[in-house]
Amino acid sequence: MKITVPATSANIGPGFDSVGVALSKYLTIEVLGAAKRWEISHDLGDNVPTDEENLLVKTALKVEPSLAPQRIRMVSDIPLARGLGSSSSVIVAGIELANQIADLQLSAQDKLKIAVEIEGHPDNVAPAIFGNLVVASYVDGRTDHIVADFPDCDFIAFIPNYELKTSDSRDVLPETLAYKEAVAASSIANVAVAALLKGQLETAGHAIQSDKFHERYRQQLVKEFSPIKAVSQENGAYATYLSGAGPTIMTIAPRESSQAIVQQITALDLDGELAVLSVDPRGVHLS
Ligand code: HSE
DSSP: OOOEEEEEOOOOOTTTTTTEEEOOOEEEEEEEEOOOSSSOOOSSSSSSOTTTTSHHHHHHHHHOOOOOOOOEEEEESSOSSSSSOOHHHHHHHHHHHHHEEEEEEEHHHEEEEEEHHHOOOOSHHHHHOOSEEEEEEETEEEEEEEEEEOOOOOEEEEEEOOOOOHHHHHHTSOOOOOHHHHHHHHHHHHHHHHHHHHHHHHHHHHHTTTSSSHHHGGGOOOTHHHHHHHHHHHHHEEEEEOOOTTTTTEEEHHHHHHHHHHHHHHTTTTSSSEEEEEEEEOOSSOO
16 A cells, blocks of 8 residues: 655745645655564655654554554655655655554544644645645634645746754744734735635735745745745746745746746756646545
8 A cells, every 4th residue: 555645835925824735746655564563664864763753653653552563665755844845744644544554534624633733734734635725724723724726837946955944944933923914914815815716826926925924034044035036037937935934945937937937047056956846636645
């Protein structure tokens, strides 16, 4: 049995902790059979545990503590600590692993509830479960979500060659936002979401780049952001935003513009990987 989970790009500008989209990079775990102890083989580096300390196993055991140990192969092209939902993909895979092995018959809504309780916010885990664009809230223990198609476009991801921990990226955010500012920030977020749902990417792009919740505090942590935004704008992009907590810089663009944007970003000669991604419509699935 194989469980596959897509990467995710959270926030999309002003949808802070609430909006995310599933994208075409994947974590796959293959269950190879029962074992005496949990054994996770992977080539994700020395910092990723190969035993029951692995987040995959920790999550699965949280869902079903009596789960029998398994031998598992883990393969992922979702880079770690880059703002593309790598840990959420592992959490969602762990929930599905418990669901399958213990035959828990969890609904997608059940999986979301468990994932949000572990992760604290739904913007990565929800699209990892459902695929597509997900707008969700998790307030006072209640989770609500809406799944929708993302309008047709390319996602051009510049993934810098360094990690940025979510905790460090959250540390630069203010403790409070003045009431007037919060109302303005929320109106921008409302327009961004409404425009995405209506397929109006020009309007959505403007709102995405006008975020008042987090982008202005975080962009200074990612020196590649300004030059990439500038060349993307010059070449017809709808918007450039920090993916999740960064450092990945995401540009959404009409498909016909993406080649020129890729060329211009490449010409900047920055240290990182460039990938043109598309929306994953499936979310977590088995094969
Ligand atoms: N919404 C989260 C943040 C995503 O921006 O901090 C990363 O977990």
